[in-house]
Amino acid sequence: MPESVRVPTEDELQRILRRGVSEIVPEEEFVSALRSGKHLRLKQGFDPTRPVITLGWTVGLRKLRLLQDLGHTVVVIIGDWTARIGDPSGKSETRPMLTEEEVMENSEAILQQFFKILDPERTEIRRQTEWFDSFALTDVVRLAARFTVAQILERDDFAQRFSEHTPIGIHELLYPLLQAYDSVAIESDVEFGGTDQKFNNLVGRELQRMMGQKSGPAGLGQAVYLVPLLVGLDGKKKMSQSLDNYIAIDHEPNDMYGKVMNIPDEVVADYFELLTDTPDEDVAAARETAASGGAAARDLKMRLGREIVAQFHGEKMAEAAEVEFSRVFSAGEQPRDVPQHPLSFNGGPKEVDIVELLHLTGLAPSKGEARRLVQQGAVESDGVRITEVRPTLRPGTILRIGKHKFLQMVDTESTRKGDE
Amino acid sequence: MPESVRVPTEDELQRILRRGVSEIVPEEEFVSALRSGKHLRLKQGFDPTRPVITLGWTVGLRKLRLLQDLGHTVVVIIGDWTARIGDPSGKSETRPMLTEEEVMENSEAILQQFFKILDPERTEIRRQTEWFDSFALTDVVRLAARFTVAQILERDDFAQRFSEHTPIGIHELLYPLLQAYDSVAIESDVEFGGTDQKFNNLVGRELQRMMGQKSGPAGLGQAVYLVPLLVGLDGKKKMSQSLDNYIAIDHEPNDMYGKVMNIPDEVVADYFELLTDTPDEDVAAARETAASGGAAARDLKMRLGREIVAQFHGEKMAEAAEVEFSRVFSAGEQPRDVPQHPLSFNGGPKEVDIVELLHLTGLAPSKGEARRLVQQGAVESDGVRITEVRPTLRPGTILRIGKHKFLQMVDTESTRKGDE
Numbered sequence: 015m016p017e018s019v020r021v022p023t024e025d026e027l028q029r030i031l032r033r034g035v036s037e038i039v040p041e042e043e044f045v046s047a048l049r050s051g052k053h054l055r056l057k058q059g060f061d062p063t064r065p066v067i068t069l070g071w072t073v074g075l076r077k078l079r080l081l082q083d084l085g086h087t088v089v090v091i092i093g094d095w096t097a098r099i100g101d102p103s104g105k106s107e108t109r110p111m112l113t114e115e116e117v118m119e120n121s122e123a124i125l126q127q128f129f130k131i132l133d134p135e136r137t138e139i140r141r142q143t144e145w146f147d148s149f150a151l152t153d154v155v156r157l158a159a160r161f162t163v164a165q166i167l168e169r170d171d172f173a174q175r176f177s178e179h180t181p182i183g184i185h186e187l188l189y190p191l192l193q194a195y196d197s198v199a200i201e202s203d204v205e206f207g208g209t210d211q212k213f214n215n216l217v218g219r220e221l222q223r224m225m226g227q228k229s230g231p232a233g234l235g236q237a238v239y240l241v242p243l244l245v246g247l248d249g250k251k252k253m254s255q256s257l258d259n260y261i262a263i264d265h266e267p268n269d270m271y272g273k274v275m276n277i278p279d280e281v282v283a284d285y286f287e288l289l290t291d292t293p294d295e296d297v298a299a300a301r302e303t304a305a306s307g308g309a310a311a312r313d314l315k316m317r318l319g320r321e322i323v324a325q326f327h328g329e330k331m332a333e334a335a336e337v338e339f340s341r342v343f344s345a346g347e348q349p350r351d352v353p354q355h356p357l358s359f360n361g362g363p364k365e366v367d368i369v370e371l372l373h374l375t376g377l378a379p380s381k382g383e384a385r386r387l388v389q390q391g392a393v394e395s396d397g398v399r400i401t402e403v404r405p406t407l408r409p410g411t412i413l414r415i416g417k418h419k420f421l422q423m424v425d426t427e428s429t430r431k432g433d434e
Numbered sequence: 435m436p437e438s439v440r441v442p443t444e445d446e447l448q449r450i451l452r453r454g455v456s457e458i459v460p461e462e463e464f465v466s467a468l469r470s471g472k473h474l475r476l477k478q479g480f481d482p483t484r485p486v487i488t489l490g491w492t493v494g495l496r497k498l499r500l501l502q503d504l505g506h507t508v509v510v511i512i513g514d515w516t517a518r519i520g521d522p523s524g525k526s527e528t529r530p531m532l533t534e535e536e537v538m539e540n541s542e543a544i545l546q547q548f549f550k551i552l553d554p555e556r557t558e559i560r561r562q563t564e565w566f567d568s569f570a571l572t573d574v575v576r577l578a579a580r581f582t583v584a585q586i587l588e589r590d591d592f593a594q595r596f597s598e599h600t601p602i603g604i605h606e607l608l609y610p611l612l613q614a615y616d617s618v619a620i621e622s623d624v625e626f627g628g629t630d631q632k633f634n635n636l637v638g639r640e641l642q643r644m645m646g647q648k649s650g651p652a653g654l655g656q657a658v659y660l661v662p663l664l665v666g667l668d669g670k671k672k673m674s675q676s677l678d679n680y681i682a683i684d685h686e687p688n689d690m691y692g693k694v695m696n697i698p699d700e701v702v703a704d705y706f707e708l709l710t711d712t713p714d715e716d717v718a719a720a721r722e723t724a725a726s727g728g729a730a731a732r733d734l735k736m737r738l739g740r741e742i743v744a745q746f747h748g749e750k751m752a753e754a755a756e757v758e759f760s761r762v763f764s765a766g767e768q769p770r771d772v773p774q775h776p777l778s779f780n781g782g783p784k785e786v787d788i789v790e791l792l793h794l795t796g797l798a799p800s801k802g803e804a805r806r807l808v809q810q811g812a813v814e815s816d817g818v819r820i821t822e823v824r825p826t827l828r829p830g831t832i833l834r835i836g837k838h839k840f841l842q843m844v845d846t847e848s849t850r851k852g853d854e
Contacts, residue, residue, distance in 0.1 A: 099572050102579035151569040151612075152519050158605035159522035163583070163596070166604065176583070184586065184611070185578035187604050192571075 019085035021051045030080055034073055034288045036209045036240045039216065040232075044204060044239070047231030048084075054231060055138075056081055056239075057202035057218075059091040059193070063100075063109060065123035068260040069322070070244035070253040073288045074206045075131040077241065082136040089200045090128065092121045095142035096192075103183045108256055127263040130326055138200075145199040146192070157191050160224055161217070166190060169213045194218040197236050201229040204237045208252075212240055244288055249278035258379055267327045271335035272418045274319035275343075279304045279311050282318055290321045316340075343417065352412060352420040359409045359425040366407045368393065368400060377415050392416050439505035441471045450500055454493055454708045456629045456660045459636065460652075464624060464659070467651030468504075474651060475558075476501055476659075477622035477638075479511040479613070483520075483529060485543035488680040489742070490664035490673040493708045494626045495551040497661065502556040509620045510548065512541045515562035516612075523603045528676050547683040550746055558620075565619040566612070577611050580644055581637070586610060589633045614638040617656050621649040624657045628672075632660055664708055669698035678799045687747045691755035692838040694739035695763075699724045699731050702738055710741045736760075762838070772832060772840040779829045779845040786827045788813065788820060797835050812836050 022030060027048065031038065038044050047054060056078055060067075078088050097120075100111030112120070125139065166187045167176055175182050190213070197205060197218035205215040219235035230236045243252040246259030253260045261273045277285065283301035286292045292300070303314050316336060324332035355375055357364065369384040371377075372393070378384035385403070387393055393400045394414040395407060407413075409425035442450060447468065451458065458464050467474060476498055480487075498508050517540075520531030532540070545559065586607045587596050595602050610633070617625060617638035625635040639655035650656045663672040666679030673680045681693045697705065703721035706712045712720070723734050736756060744752035775795055777784065789804040791797075792813070798804035805823070807813055813820045814834040815827060827833075829845035 095571070099575055102576045146571050149571040151515070151566050151574060154571060154574045155519055155605045155608060156522045158608060159603045161604050162601040163587070163604055163607065164599065164601065167583070179584065181582040181584065183579045184581050184583055184607050185575045187583065187607070188575060188578060191604070 019051045019053045022048055022084055026080070026084075030077065033294065034077065034241060036242045037212070037238075038240070039212070039238050041237075043230065043232040043234065044237045047203070052231065054081070054086045054203040055201060055229070056086055056088045057091065057197060057200060057205040057236065058088055058207075059093055059196060060124055060128075061093045062097045062117050062120040062124060063112060064255060065120040066255050066260075067124055067127040067263045068244075068253050068255060069263065069289055070208075070246075070260070072131055072263065072325075073244055074208070074239075074241045075128060076289075077239065078206060079131050079133060082133045085136070087136050087138055088132055089138045089140060089202060090125070090132075091196050091200065092117075092139065092141045094118075094121065095146040096189075098143075102185055123264075130263060140200055142196060145195070154188070157195060157221075158188065160221065161191060163187065190214045190217050191221070194221040197229075198222055198225055198227060201227060202236045203230050204239050206239045206241070208243045209240045210243065210252075212238060215240075242284075242288065245281050245284065247273060247277055249281050261322075263326055267323050267331040267335040268338055270326070271319040271323050271332070271339055274322055275315055275339060275418065276416070277315070279307060279315075282311070282315055285318055285322075290318070290325075292321070339418075352422045354422045354424045356424050356426045357407070357409075359423070361409070361425060363406045363408045365404050367404055369403050372415065375421060377419055377421060387415060439471045439473045442468055442504055446500070446504075450497065453714065454497065454661060456662045457632070457658075458660070459632070459658050461657075463650065463652040463654065464657045467623070472651065474501070474506045474623040475621060475649070476506055476508045477511065477617060477620060477625040477656065478508055478627075479513055479616060480544055480548075481513045482517045482537050482540040482544060483532060484675060485540040486675050486680075487544055487547040487683045488664075488673050488675060489683065489709055490628075490666075490680070492551055492683065493664055494628070494659075494661045495548060496709075497659065498626060499551050499553060502553045505556070507556050507558055508552055509558045509560060509622060510545070510552075511616050511620065512537075512559065512561045514538075514541065515566040516609075518563075522605055543684075550683060560620055562616060565615070574608070577615060577641075578608065580641065581611060583607065610634045610637050611641070614641040617649075618642055618645055618647060621647060622656045623650050624659050626659045626661070628663045629660045630663065630672075632658060635660075662704075662708065665701050665704065667693060667697055669701050681742075683746055687743050687751040687755040688758055690746070691739040691743050691752070691759055694742055695735055695759060696836065696838065697735070699727060699735075702731070702735055705738055705742075710738070710745075712741070759838075772842045774842045774844045776844050776846045777827075777829075779827075779843070781829070781845060783826050783828045785824050787824055789823050792835065795841060797839055797841060807835060 027045070030048070031041070031045065058074065058078060060071075082088055094114075094117045097112045097117050098114065101109035129137075167173060167182075169190070172182060172186075174180075193214050194217040196202075197215075198221055201222075202218070205211075205218055207215055215236070215238035219230065219238065222229050222235040227235070245251070246253035246257060247261070248257075248259045251257055251259060255262075261270055265273070274285070282304040283297055286300050287297045300314055303310050316339070319339070320332045320336050323335050327335075355371075357366065368388060369378075369381050372384035372387065373381045378387055388400055388403060391399050391401070392415060395405055396411055407423050409423055411423045413421045413423070415421070447465070450468070451461070451465065478494065478498060480491075502508055514534075514537045517532045517537050518534065521529035549557075587593060587602075589610070592602060592606075594600075613634050614637040616622075617635075618641055621642075622638070625631075625638055627635050635656070635658040639650065639658065642649050642655040647655070665671070666673035666677060667681070668677070668679045671677055671679060675682075681690055685693065694705070702724040703717055706720050707717045720734055723730050736759070739759070740752045740756050743755050747755075775791075777786065788808060789798075789801050792804035792807065793801045798807055808820055808823060811819050811821070812835060815825055816831055820833075827843050829843055831843045833841045833843070835841070
């Protein structure tokens with residue numbers, strides 16, 4: 015289908031090239047193509063191993079949407095071949111082998127989340143298995159022969175592992191080549207990804223050229239568009255599901271809002287820049303306000319929470335989340351629905367290992383973290399700071415962990431009676 | 435088919451274990467199996483890229499025949515998949531891509547030569563494409579995941595190239611794994627090869643075990659039987675077609691005999707040991723005789739020539755070759771059939787670039803070698819040593835290069851007239 019493409023205004027172009035972008039290689043090819051109104055195929059792959067899409071993903075998806083609005087096509091690649099093979103070395107628990115049904119279910123869920131940002135009308139959906147199911151041994155060997163061991167080991171993480179003598183499976187050298195072949199298969203013009211994908215995506219450019227493909231903004235292979243990695247709720251590491259420092263697109267409004275309120279002040283302006291349409295000058299102002307701390311910083315974070323929730327759940331839900339949060343936060347009240355934790359009290363008070371409890375209930379990701387929370391005075395029992403690791407709790411006691419997490423103790427006996 | 439296997443006598447066992455063997459890993463497993471009369475599947479692969487089988491091959495083939503005579507089965511693997519892909523990097527001229535017809539033609543020729551030593555009744559012929567034509571990308575990745583980059587780079591030649599920064603194609607890391615998979619496919623118990631194959635063949639043992647295969651003399655994966663690399667006619671390097679220092683099984687009797695007469699004295703005893711059934715004590719004696727040089731050494735070499743020619747062409751042809759050689763050598767006569775080289779003389783003498791000529795006619799493998807031959811006085815023109823690189827030759831001049839190579843100059847005009 016021929017696409018009618020609009021040339022961006024200078025303002026739009028600046029937004030595409032400057033905001034929330036780490037690097038575009040080669041930028042001049044990409045800019046020329048946009049200025050000349052050439053239709054571009056924009057590649058965005060995903061791994062359907064888990065149906066979770068974090069806010070980190072939306073940094074790139076938002077740029078893709080801008081380009082779709084100009085008439086360009088996004089080609090989403092479902093990494094179904096990769097997910098179905100899992101981690102063939104069996105070493106990685108985070109990469110299990112999925113059945114075709116699981117892959118399709120997860121992919122459906124992910125695409126639904128993508129389409130909260132992307133325009134389905136200008137999105138083409140492709141599956142890796144379309145080309146890899148019929149990939150023969152000869153194809154693999156011919157593909158592998160195009161690159162040397164040294165070239166692939168140049169990739170930062172490989173170089174480090176190799177020098178540290180951490181085992182690298184031979185199949186791991188093949189993965190960048192397979193990802194590059196995806197670009198050949200769909201004839202992509204620009205591949206989108208986080209800065210950590212620069213090496214892999216440039217291999218795609220090289221392979222397209224080696225195979226004589228005239229794709230790319232200048233016919234010289236795909237360009238690569240690299241977006242910054244969004245920092246997670248811990249304010250330090252890349253937002254990711256495995257680090258449990260994430261907000262997912264499909265998190266409930268109150269949960270999402272509360273999580274935004276929990277991010278460190280230092281990253282608030284970055285969130286505005288990468289996740290919202292807040293004008294650049296407001297982002298700059300936000301950077302100063304956040305740094306000054308206090309009530310202004312809190313209000314700023316509330317604005318961020320509202321904007322983010324609104325994107326995925328609408329304005330109304332965003333307002334409701336804010337109201338609920340304000341009620342709890344300002345009044346020191348407990349939220350309406352405090353989760354309950356059954357414990358065998360036999361009707362009376364009981365000494366409880368708080369570290370064990372926080373870890374068991376998932377309120378702290380590890381015992382070390384639980385211990386740290388108690389030491390920092392972040393845990394209250396009915397409004398009183400807990401100072402020892404084995405405090406005495408009563409049925410009905412409400413624990414408060416940090417600002418926004420609550421847990422009410424319930425006597426197992428009363429629970430059982432209620433069941434009868 | 436159930437095989438009836440005979441347990442070797444101690445003498446036979448010593449011949450299998452000690453003569454013409456570099457290493458058997460693990461030897462105790464192999465010996466126990468032979469002593470217990472367990473039937474073994476003995477793997478011997480070959481590359482059908484060229485239809486040439488040198489005497490170097492026969493070192494291992496002769497051991498295989500000994501084992502066949504005890505009732506064991508040789509499984510010959512035609513490397514047809516490897517030959518059909520050639521060198522996928524396109525860098526190696528010695529590994530062109532073959533058509534299926536070429537592969538089959540060469541394989542036929544090679545098998546015919548194998549069967550001058552092997553017993554066809556106890557030989558199973560398999561083709562790599564039987565298992566690799568249906569090998570999918572998932573199979574490759576799962577196979578590759580079983581080994582690490584460091585493990586494969588341990589192989590001597592890879593280690594050296596890697597440290598010297600000589601490019602190693604990623605596909606090259608896959609080849610040892612594919613060769614190992616051959617062992618899985620045919621469930622081999624012992625793999626035969628030259629000492630340079632130790633690493634590759636042990637990968638086969640490991641892969642069989644990883645894949646839970648109970649093959650091998652002790653059910654722990656294949657053993658590897660390594661034979662010494664036969665030194666070529668230069669007395670220095672491994673005998674190989676690409677170095678042009680070889681005798682092929684299908685060389686004509688006179689040619690084969692003459693080539694044996696050209697090997698350096700130092701390797702004569704090794705040839706007796708590895709290529710003939712000459713008793714061990716005679717081999718030991720030969721080592722001394724060869725070292726002493728002179729007529730005894732020449733006679734020894736003639737015995738070697740006769741024995742080798744007899745193996746492939748029969749006793750009668752061997753005798754004839756010896757007679758012809760003696761005639762030429764002792765009498766200084768020219769052989770009966772001197773190859774003729776047409777040159778445009780216009781009836782008179784002509785200055786000829788002898789280096790160019792020797793290279794062009796293949797009498798010297800390179801121009802450097804041709805120059806060396808002239809400098810060493812190894813080239814005669816009608817019985818007179820040539821000392822300059824542009825001697826004057828006449829129609830009918832006979833060049834003698836070394837002891838046994840001849841070339842007669844013929845005037846192109848007279849050739850043409852003959853054609854008319």
